[in-house]
Amino acid sequence: MERRTFMRATLVGTGAAAFTGTLWQRAALAAPAQNAPSPYGALQAADANGIQLPPGFTSQVVARSGQTVTGTSYTWHSAPDGGACFADGTGWIYVSNAEVSASSGGGASMIRFNSSGAVTGASRILSGTDRNCAGGKTPWNTWLSCEETDTGRVWETYPFGGTAVARPAMGRFNHEAAAADPVRRVIYLTEDKSDGCFYRFVPTTWGDLSSGTLQVLRAGTATSGTFTWANVPDPDGSPTATRNQVSGVKRFNGGEGCHYAGDTVWFTTKGDNRVWQVNLAAGTYELAYDDSLVSPGSPPLTGVDNITGASSGDLYVAEDGGNMEICMITPDDKISVFLRITGQSSSEIAGPAFNPAGNRLYFSSQRGTSGSSSNGITYCVTGPFRT
Template identity: 75%
Template sequence: MKRRNFLRAAVIGAGVTAFGNTLTPGAMAAPAQNGPSPYGALRAADANGIRLPAGFTSRVVARSGQQVAGYAWHSAPDGGAVFADGDGWIYVSNSEVNPGGGASALRFDANATITDAYRVLSGTRQNCAGGAMPWGRWLSCEEVDRGFVYETDPWGGAAVQRPAMGRFTHEAAAADPVRQVIYLTEDVPNGCFYRFVPTAWGDLAAGTLQVLVAGSATSGSFTWGTVPDPGGSPTVTRDQVSGAKRFNGGEGLHYANDTAWFTTKGDNRVWQVNLADDTFELAYDDSLVTNGSAPLTGVDNVTGSSSGDLFVAEDGGNMEICIITPDDIVAPFLRVSGQSASEITGPAFTPAGDRLYFSSQRGTTGSSSGGITYEVTGPFRR
């Protein structure tokens, strides 16, 4: 793959963690391979059951059904994002239950003390992933047939349904402020990769839904085809455009510097969409690891750090968050012990890049009512 042109953290717009350029593109290279982590080996599990590199610590910030700042944290925590809030920040997290769903938020002050917790979306279905918008909103996506995207306010204002963004089995979303579009993944075995082109940037009430069109190969060039009926009835959106590229279970999605990375759980791949030249390729494929056992399986949510590392959460696998470095090395960053019936969800960094939030969706119980949301603090590369 093309060596990734990664980004340093910055805060833009209304306070979403975003990124700016640090590295320059390099030569073509193979998909990422097993190698030593820049953070070193994982230590024994701490009191929270988290195995971390030296210098890192974890704490539990919320548990499903238990009170946090006077609010009962939701079940099955899933996709999440961090928004700057003055000297503090807000972590927004989806709830992947049906019915009920929705999303909640934790507010932190400058000392990382939780000062508030509250609902930002209610009455929806199976809210899985989503994406942070540069204008300070969280898109919460329904992972159900003909599901909706909801634009929510991390500060607790009213949420708005956005049907123009298409009705399908939504997973993740990511904003591209350069092209002023939103990318979207679809979590079905023959799903597609979409972009929504708003009529006006920052206003998702109207626009055009398009789908990536390419051949069946794992790399090559692509075009965008307009979906005639974003409502997806009677013909589902993925079947409306001839030649639409199929992806096996689209999951997490991250945009930075003319590139979108997304995962597909059906084949344990991380895809790289190069938007400057309209090409796509594999950033990682567990079947193409040639030097030992594949360290990353069950790919799911994904985020990027200020140093340029991708952090990919596992649904199953070894219950790890693995990193893929700018040098195309993949290695475990952390492992959750004693929770094999769960999955890791919602990884997101604070604006300063020194704290990582994530959840174990079903915790130690294996039930959606047993979710645990964590914070990891330490010397992240910046």
């Protein structure tokens, strides 16, 4: 399949899209991604935190569920899930969801760091919600926290201060992740159902999610082709679920993470261990990764879940189960293991997000060493990431 040259970029700053990626020419026959040695080198022995990393990288524990965040009086939430980083002028903020019921502390929290990466504060930014799984960052520096229930809502939260607000116009369904596209001025949304759909929300006014149009992707049954968008008649999803209101929709098996950069949106499906690539300018979609099509050897990435990207164009995909790894897919469609958490086989990795400088990667082990949501661990890995 002929590939196009494009720029991958990340959303940074306080309301503008900063295109900081590097131009890459996708290999003509490389997609879906194939096995290759890591550009960082082989994993080393597990460190004191039980994490195997490439040479030159180090890990630290940032927070533990049920324990006070070091340097603050705030107790970290259970089952840390989706996350994102926000620049705050001098340092940054890391936001993390809590994938538990409202009665068990569902919602989202934040940790603030100074320019050297030391914790300076932590607090709750959303409470009383259910199974806040993943979500997404907006260009105007809010966090969209998504409820993973059949009547789940998107909550717009304010890491810099403010009261969280439900955004029902974005649809009520089994929400998973969100990704903002500042070019088309839309928000992409995944649905965690075995017969789920891929959506976009078109706000009436960009920067205001209180009203707009929910649309669903329509396409054939193949793993590549062209697509169109169709309006969802009833975003409330009752009595007919949003995924069943429009004919000709494309079904995706368990939508998970979502990431936008440079006229492309990637999203993952855990039911079939795939990473999908939607080429927005061309109006086409295809597979960026499929564990059944990897060679040579065994597929490194299974339990496909949250996804994020670096300014280099590298994609980082976390595993829900698998070998408890974060794998990376390079712009030339090569896949390798970036890190592995040992001794936590009953957990999942969630919430990968880079700080604004791109030299720290935050993520969580949702259930830690015990396999219980009350024992989640949030980490930071520092090192010479590619830029």
